[in-house]
Amino acid sequence: MDSTKTQRRIVVVGNGMVGHHFVASLVEAATGDHITVIGEEPRPAYDRVHLSDVFAGRSAEDLAMATRETYQGWGVDAHFGDPAIAIEREAKVVVTELGRRFAYDKLVLATGSYPFVPPVPGADNDRCLTYRTIDDLGAIKAKARHSKVGVVVGGGLLGLECANALKNLGLQTHVVEFAPGLMGVQIDEGGSRMLRRKIEALEVQVHTSKNTSRIVAGTDTALSMEFADETSLATDMIVFSAGIRPRDDLARKAELGVGERGGIVIDYKCKTSDADIFAIGECALFGGRIYGLVAPGYRMAEAVASQLAQREGSFQGADMSTKLKLLGVDVGSIGDAHGRSEGSMSFVFSDEREDCYKRLVTSGDGKQLLGAVLVGDCEDYDTLLQYYLNGIELPADPQGLILPASSGQPLLGVSALPATATICSCHNVTKGDVIGAIDGGCCSLVEVKGETSASTGCGGCSAMLKSLVEDELGARGVTVDKSLCEHFPYTRQELYHLARIGEVKSFTELLAAHGKGRGCDICKPTVASIMASLWNEHILAPAHVGLQDTNDTFMANMQKDGTYSVVPRIAGGEITPEKLLVLGKVAQDYGLYTKITGGQRIDLFGARLEQLPAIWAELVAAGFETGHAYGKSLRTIKSCVGSSWCRYGVQDSVGMAIRLENRYKGLRSPHKLKSAVSGCTRECAEAQSKDFGVIATEHGWNLYICGNGGMKPRHADLFATDLDDDTLISYIDRFLMFYIRTADRLQRTSVWMDNLEGGIEYLRQVIIEDSLGIAAELEAQMALVVDTYQCEWKATLEDPAKLKRFRQFVNSEEPDNGVVFVQERQQIRPARAEERLRLVAVAK
Amino acid sequence: MTAAEKYNWEPLCKREDLVAGSGVCALLGGEQVALFYLPDEEPAIYALGNRDPIGGANVLSRGIVGDIGGELVVASPLYKQHFSLRSGACLEDEAIKVEVYSVRLDGDSVLIAR
Ligand code: SRM
Ligand SMILES: Cc1cc2nc3c(=O)[nH]c(=O)nc-3n(C[C@H](O)[C@H](O)[C@H](O)COP(=O)(O)OP(=O)(O)OC[C@H]3O[C@@H](n4cnc5c(N)ncnc54)[C@H](O)[C@@H]3O)c2cc1C
Ligand code: SF4
Ligand code: FES
Numbered sequence: 001m002d003s004t005k006t007q008r009r010i011v012v013v014g015n016g017m018v019g020h021h022f023v024a025s026l027v028e029a030a031t032g033d034h035i036t037v038i039g040e041e042p043r044p045a046y047d048r049v050h051l052s053d054v055f056a057g058r059s060a061e062d063l064a065m066a067t068r069e070t071y072q073g074w075g076v077d078a079h080f081g082d083p084a085i086a087i088e089r090e091a092k093v094v095v096t097e098l099g100r101r102f103a104y105d106k107l108v109l110a111t112g113s114y115p116f117v118p119p120v121p122g123a124d125n126d127r128c129l130t131y132r133t134i135d136d137l138g139a140i141k142a143k144a145r146h147s148k149v150g151v152v153v154g155g156g157l158l159g160l161e162c163a164n165a166l167k168n169l170g171l172q173t174h175v176v177e178f179a180p181g182l183m184g185v186q187i188d189e190g191g192s193r194m195l196r197r198k199i200e201a202l203e204v205q206v207h208t209s210k211n212t213s214r215i216v217a218g219t220d221t222a223l224s225m226e227f228a229d230e231t232s233l234a235t236d237m238i239v240f241s242a243g244i245r246p247r248d249d250l251a252r253k254a255e256l257g258v259g260e261r262g263g264i265v266i267d268y269k270c271k272t273s274d275a276d277i278f279a280i281g282e283c284a285l286f287g288g289r290i291y292g293l294v295a296p297g298y299r300m301a302e303a304v305a306s307q308l309a310q311r312e313g314s315f316q317g318a319d320m321s322t323k324l325k326l327l328g329v330d331v332g333s334i335g336d337a338h339g340r341s342e343g344s345m346s347f348v349f350s351d352e353r354e355d356c357y358k359r360l361v362t363s364g365d366g367k368q369l370l371g372a373v374l375v376g377d378c379e380d381y382d383t384l385l386q387y388y389l390n391g392i393e394l395p396a397d398p399q400g401l402i403l404p405a406s407s408g409q410p411l412l413g414v415s416a417l418p419a420t421a422t423i424c425s426c427h428n429v430t431k432g433d434v435i436g437a438i439d440g441g442c443c444s445l446v447e448v449k450g451e452t453s454a455s456t457g458c459g460g461c462s463a464m465l466k467s468l469v470e471d472e473l474g475a476r477g478v479t480v481d482k483s484l485c486e487h488f489p490y491t492r493q494e495l496y497h498l499a500r501i502g503e504v505k506s507f508t509e510l511l512a513a514h515g516k517g518r519g520c521d522i523c524k525p526t527v528a529s530i531m532a533s534l535w536n537e538h539i540l541a542p543a544h545v546g547l548q549d550t551n552d553t554f555m556a557n558m559q560k561d562g563t564y565s566v567v568p569r570i571a572g573g574e575i576t577p578e579k580l581l582v583l584g585k586v587a588q589d590y591g592l593y594t595k596i597t598g599g600q601r602i603d604l605f606g607a608r609l610e611q612l613p614a615i616w617a618e619l620v621a622a623g624f625e626t627g628h629a630y631g632k633s634l635r636t637i638k639s640c641v642g643s644s645w646c647r648y649g650v651q652d653s654v655g656m657a658i659r660l661e662n663r664y665k666g667l668r669s670p671h672k673l674k675s676a677v678s679g680c681t682r683e684c685a686e687a688q689s690k691d692f693g694v695i696a697t698e699h700g701w702n703l704y705i706c707g708n709g710g711m712k713p714r715h716a717d718l719f720a721t722d723l724d725d726d727t728l729i730s731y732i733d734r735f736l737m738f739y740i741r742t743a744d745r746l747q748r749t750s751v752w753m754d755n756l757e758g759g760i761e762y763l764r765q766v767i768i769e770d771s772l773g774i775a776a777e778l779e780a781q782m783a784l785v786v787d788t789y790q791c792e793w794k795a796t797l798e799d800p801a802k803l804k805r806f807r808q809f810v811n812s813e814e815p816d817n818g819v820v821f822v823q824e825r826q827q828i829r830p831a832r833a834e835e836r837l838r839l840v841a842v843a844k
Numbered sequence: 845m846t847a848a849e850k851y852n853w854e855p856l857c858k859r860e861d862l863v864a865g866s867g868v869c870a871l872l873g874g875e876q877v878a879l880f881y882l883p884d885e886e887p888a889i890y891a892l893g894n895r896d897p898i899g900g901a902n903v904l905s906r907g908i909v910g911d912i913g914g915e916l917v918v919a920s921p922l923y924k925q926h927f928s929l930r931s932g933a934c935l936e937d938e939a940i941k942v943e944v945y946s947v948r949l950d951g952d953s954v955l956i957a958r
């Protein structure tokens with residue numbers, strides 16, 4: 001089955017916050033589309049909203065929303081640092097600056113906006129900058145190093161944020177605004193005046209009603225700004241933050257509909273004038289307006305992803321309420337902040353001693369909240385926003401809501417909200433969704449966040465989410481201790497999610513963020529295994545040394561006397577005579593005990609620690625790979641000889657076993673994994689006793705899951721029948737990754753399924769019907785592990801630093817005198833205690 | 845005179861022989877000494893006899909180090925009993941104890957008291 005022919009090609013131009021959110025939503029919807037991303041900036045999407053945090057010490061990497069690996073893992077073809085320059089609508093092709101051509105079935109434009117620089121003579125001076133990208137930050141920092149005075153042109157939200165940055169860089173800072181007040185869009189005149197008072201108290205000079213006429217060289221400073229009113233201002237650098245303009249040049253050239261003052265016109269489906277081209281985010285013009293905030297852009301992204309997944313999806317406009325901290329001053333703006341609605345009433349509270357200003361705008365009957373302005377104290381913001389968004393009827397004396405708390409007006413707690421109330425507007429999560437997640441088994445804030453994504457955007461809702469979750473859990477009397485050990489108050493499953501969502505790559509980081517103490521022999525290997533399932537770095541990479549059980553540390557199984565066994569991989573149990581001879585030769589040269597294992601391979605016992613590298617060097621040279629007999633990972637996939645030789649075989653079971661073993665080798669999991677493939681229903685490979693077993697049929701393969709030998713044997717259950725090769729593999733991919741994500745530490749698949757509510761039926765829904773919408777993600781994650789496979793032994797042999805550990809003594813070449821062998825049936829075995837005493841006495 | 849000066853300190857191996865966050869083994873005369881290097885702790889280096897008295901093999905240096913209730917320990921790789929890095933006591937069985945050696949770092953050298 002060749003699926004690439006029918007695969008839809010989706011091309012996304014622009015990899016900003018919204019473009020990225022679109023890709024993530026589409027991947028999550030598992031539409032199976034082929035996605036191509038074209039980004040102008042040299043790096044994948046980052047959190048522009050928190051750009052200023054970089055001035056406060058966060059690194060650019062901290063802001064990253066995705067890495068190249070994220071996209072690789074999703075199977076998305078991403079190109080950075082090469083902007084799109086043309087859309088050939090007839091041919092349905094996008095052309096980039098480097099001349100690359102990408103054909104599309106559907107095109108999504110997410111090109112965002114650029115900072116507007118007024119056409120003032122002299123504004124092209126290299127000391128005049130803008131503030132939008134990570135690269136802009138670098139330029140501002142560099143210029144600030146050689147400046148004493150800095151001016152920000154623009155007293156809006158971004159301008160004030162930028163002023164804060166300049167101030168933190170140690171500059172004497174000015175804000176120049178064309179309008180009579182600051183933040184004229186979001187707050188009214190009274191609020192604006194209070195804001196100015198507070199900002200000036202921080203020694204940032206504010207100049208309003210100033211129209212810059214030109215920028216010239218200064219006398220004591222590098223520059224001088226001249227204003228229309230014939231005053232001037234001396235400065236060393238200028239940052240323009242005078243509003244944004246949509247980046248619609250590409251759309252214009254392609255003759256898509258654009259607005260009079262810019263912006264790609266879209267309808268409520270986010271479609272442009274070409275039905276195969278969508279526009280989302282700050283480049284899009286909806287209902288005559290550009291939405292300059294991230295949440296509306298996310299809604300547009302989801303609307304398009306949803307349509308592409310054949311579901312309903314539309315954008316109905318969005319609320320522009322905001323709460324921010326500007327230069328340390330809390331500012332909030334809700335709905336109609338200026339009281340412009342017909343017949344509205346206003347309630348104003350202003351306290352110049354406490355420097356706080358609040359205004360409520362209500363309907364004429366005082367029952368509905370239409371808008372609000374808060375400056376200096378935003379404590380009431382969440383409550384007011386809920387009144388506003390949910391149309392909750394106001395109390396009889398609405399002014400009580402903004403008067404100081406002594407007046408006794410109770411705040412609107414989360415418990416008072418209806419289930420439809422939006423808790424997180426970034427991810428559109430309602431109170432009902434949160435309660436649903438808790439009803440569905442989430443037992444902590446972390447789990448609710450993981451399940452609903454609430455509070456993983458701007459973070460503005462975190463306090464409310466926390467209190468909601470605590471209320472709801474409290475009401476259910478939840479205090480179950482499922483801690484992994486004394487160092488982590490989480491289950492393995494929770495830690496897995498924490499590590500995955502937080503992209504945590506080491507034990508130290510995870511312990512610092514979510515645990516306490518120093519760790520132990522329970523949590524260290526568990527976390528090492530999680531890290532390996534997630535990121536698949538070499539198990540002996542410096543960050544992971546010391547976490548592994550001795551078997552993983554030395555990539556061999558420790559025996560009772562402290563020696564090790566060596567188990568090379570023999571995929572499917574198939575081995576050439578040449579390789580058999582190599583094993584025999586190595587065993588002979590090092591005097592190792594040799595045995596055929598129960599897993600269809602050969603185990604060499606009695607190797608001393610210091611002999612392991614030399615033994616493995618010979619094995620690797622002969623083409624062997626590690627067999628992971630030491631890991632909580634895939635062990636063997638047994639096979640029967642199948643249709644190639646057996647008169648009853650109906651499929652090539654050896655071929656399939658080898659293919660599967662090579663696919664999943666090295667996969668780290670909560671417990672070991674075993675499998676087998678039988679060539680017909682006679683089942684000589686015992687596939688029904690394996691974690692996943694495959695049995696050939698006339699038409700394909702039957703897949704059995706969650707079987708187990710060992711201490712408590714359990715037959716595997718028939719999961720799906722007559723599968724073709726590719727479907728078989730995609731189901732196994734999903735099954736294994738879902739197990740890895742959700743199983744407890746040291747829980748074999750059989751026990752895991754027996755504890756899973758809904759059992760095998762539930763697994764069928766998740767794996768076959770994709771009821772959770774995560775199938776593509778699971779497959780992508782498996783693809784990452786498969787693609788990053790390395791033979792741990794081969795990699796170790798190439799790295800002298802890792803080999804240093806394979807010494808019995810750091811200060812001597814002597815062998816361990818505690819290792820004593822005797823002969824039995826022409827081979828060695830460890831001496832028993834009484835034999836040892838005798839032997840050692842004789843030697844002396 | 846401090847406690848440290850009472851002893852006769854003898855070089856055992858180099859700092860670069862140690863593995864941060866884990867253990868290695870050194871030979872002292874005929875004795876096997878398991879050395880654990882924990883750069884974030886005070887002191888940063890600990891030494892126990894390498895022989896696991898329960899498993900009966902010389903393997904303690906290959907165990908995982910960590911803490912149990914704040915007490916620094918190594919878990920034997922054979923049957924996972926914990927031994928205190930400071931006192932050598934076995935947490936699971938108070939009758940069992942392994943040898944504890946005094947060690948310290950001096951520049952690039954690991955010194956052991958005799
Ligand atoms: C070598 C081998 C025995 C042999 O000489 O044949 C073996 C040896 C060990 N098995 Fe096994 N098992 C071996 C096949 C099996 C099988 C048979 C099979 O795979 O078809 C089973 C039953 C099937 C199953 O797992 O479902 C088996 C079920 C166990 C169990 C019980 C697991 C359970 O869930 O109940 C353990 C204990 C554990 O893992 O916690 C175990 C644990 C062990 C350990 C790791 C015990 C230990 O801690 O030392 C042994 C490692 C020795 C070593 O150095 O390799 N071994 N063990 C076999 C290695 C197969 C291989 O090539 O990798
Ligand atoms: C300093 C700052 C603070 C902010 N604070 C907030 C806040 O507190 N709350 C809030 O809601 N919003 C805030 N915003 C606004 C928010 O960042 C934007 O709404 C959001 O980033 C818009 O996302 P977008 O993907 O539409 O555009 P962008 O993030 O601008 O991304 C567009 C991307 O497309 C690329 N591109 C453009 N043309 C092409 C082309 N031809 N080919 C390839 N790539 C192209 C661009 O290089 C860019 O990387 C802030 C913005 C800034 C700059
Ligand atoms: S059955 Fe027991 S003794 Fe035999 S190999 Fe398996 S674990 Fe070891
Ligand atoms: S509102 Fe932004 S994260 Fe929830």
